[in-house]
Amino acid sequence: MSDLQIILIIIGIIIIGAVALFNWLQQMRYRRNVKRSFEHEHEDALLKMGKTGWENERIEPKFSTDSTQELQTEANSTKEKVRLEPKARLEPEELSIDEPLEEHKSVNFDSTINYITSIRANKLISNDKLAELLQQKFDFGKPVHWYGLSQDGQTWEEITIESLHTKGGYIYLNGCLQLVDRAGPVSEVNLSRFRDMVEDFALQVNAVADCPDISNAYIRAVSLDKFCAEVDIVMGINIISKDGGAFVGTKIRALAESAGFRLESEGAFRYRDENNAVLFSLGNYEATPFLPANMRTLTTHGITFLFDVPRVANGEKVFDQMAHLAGLFSSTLNGIMVDDNRVPLSDNGIRRSREQLINIQATMAAHHIPAGSDTALKLFI
Incomplete structure (x- = not known):
């Protein structure tokens, strides 16, 4: 073997070693980055969405006294929760409301089948803003209805795009997202999106939003859907x-x-x-x-x-x-x-x-x- 061949072999070994060393260093750096990425727990949205198999599924009729009692208990507890004073999680500065919203209940918002949110402002909410709110009614997979307390402070009336042409001037609003229809229960994701939309709107109009707990609402939706499937x-x-x-x-x-x-x-x-x-x-x-x-x-x-x-x-x-x-x-x-x-x-x-x-x-x-x-x-x- 000539000196030239020996030199070429040595150079090749050096190059291979350098490449191997470079790859090892890159791998170690990648592992450190991955480890840092998983130092904190993150909620898996897909796992959260997949907690239940009720959605879009109907079961054959069967009359269960256990599910009957469970639904009745949940409906009663829901009615009690609706009577609670608003928590005002999104309270804007210098908001002053003289009388509570709960004193005006001339309409039944049907808490058995709806997730009910409320918005309280200290001045009239413009019709332009209400129109923006109504345009999002069909974004949550289930029927949504909005109600406003009339200017006489006595009666609630449903707010629609058509009614805004002749009416308006609301300070108190109630938004109702239906929990169940024949397609199944509302998803927990859409419940969360509806709540977030209500809270964002309240911030935009300098108002207080009161939104019940999402997890409890979803449990109610699944239970109600089970009952509906039994009698459908x-x-x-x-x-x-x-x-x-x-x-x-x-x-x-x-x-x-x-x-x-x-x-x-x-x-x-x-x-x-x-x-x-x-x-x-x-x-x-x-x-x-x-x-x-x-x-x-x-x-x-x-x-x-x-x-x-x-x-x-x-x-x-x-x-x-x-x-x-x-x-x-x-x-x-x-x-x-x-x-x-x-x-x-x-x-x-x-x-x-x-x-x-x-x-x-x-x-x-x-x-x-x-x-x-x-x-x-x-x-x-």
Whole structure:
């Protein structure tokens, strides 16, 4: 081996050693940085969001006395919390309010189903600021309603974009974020975002914001959603042809309208009471919707009567009316009444459905959420 080769080998070894040393120093520096980054605990937002599996999930009906008592206890404790004096966590300087907000309660804000915040200012909040507040109503995944105490100091009124054109001049505000609807409970993240928005707005208008605890509100939302899932039942009576033939759209429409149904834009007939509340509906057993444009040429092998149990008051009476009409339609169309498995419905089967309906609506009444009430209509939508 020549001297040149030996020198080149030595130079190569030196270069490799230098690179290895440089990499080792970089690795040590990286480890020190990582260690410093984890010296303090940080809350994992994703883990926090994943604490529950209730959202967007419905369970089969089951009536549990434990969950009934739990929800009633939580509803009562919630009502007590709403009566407490505001904590005024965001108190601006030199704020002076002569009389407490709690003395004016001419409207029921329904603390059972809402997360309720309050804002108190020492001067009128401008309509421009209120308009900005209302523009954020749809940012939290559930319905939001804002109420203001009227200038006479006696009545609360809902604030909308339309009402701001003729009214305004509020000092006291209440913001209500609904905890549950048929999509599930409000998320803890959206509860926090709503609270933060209320507090930020209060700062902007030099007011005091009172926002209840988020964790307790979320627990209430999950419990309420569990109860709603237990009573969220839609009962149906299907009518199919006895001989496998088809029903003609024109005949279905004539029968429905003569019975008092109205064909509506959602693709079904609706039967409404004198207050325009939907009692039950009539739709196509097949996928094609009932629309004014296609009823003349439509044929189908079945129709379906649907009764939305939690949304209808006096359910027992209304169900009897629907079952009676279903029997008339079945006879006129030469059909047979069946359940969703195409098993013929006997009088005993209809009676069992009726008894289940009575039990469900009695459970709702025991929880102070009567079927067909304003509260029920908000929850089951």
